[in-house]
Amino acid sequence: MELEQLIDQTKQWISEQPVEQIYLAVAVLIITFIFFLVFSFLRTSKSNTIVLAGLSGSGKTVLFQQVRDGSSHQGTVTSMEPNDDTFVLHSDLSEEKKKKKPVPLHLIDVPGHPRLKPKLDDYLPQAAGLVFTVDAQDFLYNYQAAAEYLYDILTKAILVKKKIPVLILCNKTDKVTAHSKEFIKKQLEKEIDKLRASRNAISTADVTNEVVLGTPGTAFTFAQCQNKITMAEASGLTGNISQVEQFIKENVGR
Amino acid sequence: MLEQLLIFTRGGLVLWSSCRALGNALKGSPIDALIRSCLLEERSADSSFSHESYTLKWAFHNELGLVFVAVYQRILHLLYVDDLLSAVRREFSEIYDPKRINYDDFDEMFRQLQKEAEARAEEMKKLKQSGRAPPVQAKKGGAGQRTLTGVQGNGTKKGTGGAAKDDSDGDTGNGRLLSNGVDNGTKGTNKSRVASMGKENGAPDTGAFDVNKLKMRSKTGKKGDGEKKSAPTKGEPKKAVKKNRVWDDKPVEESKLDFTDEKGDERMERDVVVVRGESMMDKEEVISSESEGEDDNEVEGAKPGAKKKGWFSSMFKSIAGNSTLEKADLQPALKALKDRLMTKNVAEEIAEKLCESVATSLEGKKLGSFTRVSSTVQTAMEEALLRILTPKRSIDILRDVHAAKEQGRPYVVVFVGVNGVGKSTNLAKVAYWLLQHDVSVMLAACDTFRSGAVEQLRTHARRLQIPIFEKGYEKDPAIVAKEAIQEAARNKSDVVLVDTAGRMQDNEPLMRALSKLINLNNPDLVLFVGEALVGNDAVDQLSKFNQKLADLSTVATARLIDGILLTKFDTIDDKVGAALSMVYISGAPVMFVGCGQSYTDLKKLNVKSIVKTLLK
16 A cells, blocks of 8 residues: 555656656666666677696696796696686886786686696686697607697687687797697697597587587698687796787787 | 695695705605695595605695695604694794795794794603603614614614504504614604504615514514515415315316307307306395495484574574684584485495595685585585596597507407496497497407306307407416407407406405406506495495505506496486495596496496586
């Protein structure tokens, strides 16, 4: 009963107001609403997240520290949890002549231990770019595992849908026995080619989001993928990470 | 003496290390081994971890996400480590700041804490020592000196204070031999008690050590003598000819019954089957382990009572937020979770260990506002289960097959397991699956014991139209397997599937025969076939199998179980706990799941659905 009375009272009050004011109020509301929508759309397309992935021991956490602080401090151990931080690139901080405020970078370092692989799926949807680190020194010992991990990543539906660019980073190039990035690229392509043949034979009961990579029938090359895949070299310990930073700048805050 | 104390975040950044000058000069990177084989395997509730020549102890600070690890030589037996770890944790958490990376000022604090902890331990020792008369024996003292200098590289006479604690593991002898006249060193008052041999494997480089200790001790240590005993007994089976297996003390009948099929296969010899006493069908006792339904009713009664109290207080706390989780708060939620796991057929000790591990990782964490204790515990347990069940190495067999093919040799898979789990049936299923992927398969009938095993495989081979290598019954399975692999190499078969006889894990001669088969042929994959119906026995089966394979191996790196094949999955509705028990205890991933009795009933394990079913 009281509710009805309240409603009648508001109706009366509204009818007492001049009509133009009501129209104005409604218009303002609609305009603000549209503004919000536009803003949110614009914002989602500009993600500033970069995800670091790779096998255990390939140097992701060291790289994370380098990009963030500029030095690798006391070393690292096997990560048990992801490292997640938002900061301004260390090299950007030192450049004062930049007029534009540098965009803060959200960097996530996902552990490479096989048991923690599912964590990568939590962070991929928000990624603007993926850096896949490969140990260039011990490459021949674990290139099969690296190729398998890379294959798993490249066939994730979300990566293909959003066309997230991937940088394959050959880390530890300061060591004498490190392989060149061309060699690593060829080996990875060969392994992924073999994986394509054997992987598509999994029982369909468990196929979650598999996508056929490249063009079937021809040998696989990274150029066949829909998202952009580039190779680069770096050395986490000595701080030679210019190519990584370039990749980051290209893909963050476009 | 402590080798190193390391403080690092859960994300892998090292914050502080006690021996910075040498960098990470520890042999074999024990910290990485700790993380990989212990903390990530949900064994963080264990008291310590040994790796090569080091022992590691750790402590967590769950709120800040820090891990404190202390490393020391395995042969030492430092008592003050736990004390030191908790003191360090307390002090460090006060100066910790997420933004800060340099903690050099902690050195001073650490040295102080270390001195205090050592002093406290020394005091406790003195108290105990004064409590009993130290027995002095000159001969033992001499030997004690020898072992001491052998142990300590730097030769400083460390104070022993060897007050033999009343250990039950045979350490009393040691304590006595070390305590007497050896003067306490002024610095480093650690006692260098020889570590209990009963607990850990004697390191090979302390061979002289073992002999001395064995002479002194009144009671023999478990492992030290065990190793010596197994060496002479190993020679025996080689000499003895394989006898008929007699399950009971029944006389063996002499009449031979031969039911083998003559026509069709000219390669097959005339198989002669000897009847081993009466048929055992009447005598068989089927012991099905029951872990489900045990104490279910009492648990149900107790649960609502505890639940009500827990719910009220947890609601209150959750609204207030900002309460730190204590062990007492976690107990009711963990107990409920443990019971739930056990009703899903998870082995009891596995459920217990898992709950303790989750408790260690949650203690000291701050509850977020509006979250209850039970939901936090549930999320933590779900993550832990997901972690355990995710395989830590690739389970892509086809890839390995192709890799072996390129190397020009056949890929050998050996199926092992206890009696009646479904080895032969699932072997045929795996063969069928491989055939569908254009891989040429060959079967090897190394079950030369069970009546009809060879015929069974022959039938499968005929139906699948693949070659089978058999030598009939009463032959040595290891030799049969070896010849099968050679034949496969000649035929250019890609895969050889070796069927073995079922055997109980306690049966020593059979386990030895299995170990011989594996050592002789060095297969690419040792697949343990276990049925999903098994309950607590899964733990025993797998651990004993692994242990026997490790003990009886002739090479340095023993071949252990590489994968698990879970069978009879269609017979359990949602009591899927056996998968968890097996994976936890062995660390091997589940490669296949058999879910029916026809050729097509083979699938892969879906980790997420299992976790969901376990926690429903």
